[in-house]
Amino acid sequence: MLKEVSFSDSKENKQSKSTYVLQNITATEVIEKHKTEIKDYNISIPTKQLSLPFLFWIPKMHKTPSKQRFIAASSSCSTKAVSSILTKVLKLIYQSHKFYCDRIHAYTGYNCMWIIQNSLEIHEVLHTCRSKARNLQTYDFSTLYTSIPHYKLKDKVSSLVIKSFDSQNWKVICVKHDKATWCQVEKKKRHLFVLRCCCLSFALAY
Secondary structure, X not given: OOOOOOXXXXXXXXXXXXXXXXXXXXXXXXXXXXXXXXXXXXXXOOHHHOOOOEEEEEEEOOOOOOEEEEEEEOOOOXXXXXXXXXXXXXXXXXXXXXXXXXXXXXXXXXXXXXOOOOOXXXXXXXXXXXXXXXXXXXXXXXXXXXHOOXXXXXXXXXXXXXXXXHHOOOOEEEEEOOEEEEEOOOOOOOOEEEEHHHHXXXXXXX
């Protein structure tokens, strides 16, 4: 889960289009592997979370022909601790990138940020349009995320992480409780510190 990921993926991996790959390993072995790998990052897994996500299947009856949707119930599983930390870290990366895009927008008038937190941001954009919007359409990409080649996704995520760290020459990301902040040095032992290389490992391998 937290193993260092090589940026020079093999040609075979780049050409693979499989979203799910069958593994010849038991659930117990996977959990033990998670415990071992996150131990290097001083992260522990509570006993009640020593399980794998449960996969639910529900039909899309409104589709013709009917399709299926898979939902992973991961509220309590062996990756929960890392997922919680990763969410905080990536939100900080997002804020850094948004600040960068906001500056470009202020100077040029071009909006380079097309990630929204909720629908209210859409209303704000429409309200501030110079010309009145007359046609508005929405689209649903059913296989958008599963169709993105993993090696391309890794390359873009790593580039974004590196740019965020280099923007103010940050050294670490400090994670404490429900908050992640940028830091130049490690100040207090009770904080969890995520170095740039660790951040890349989190974002790319998880």
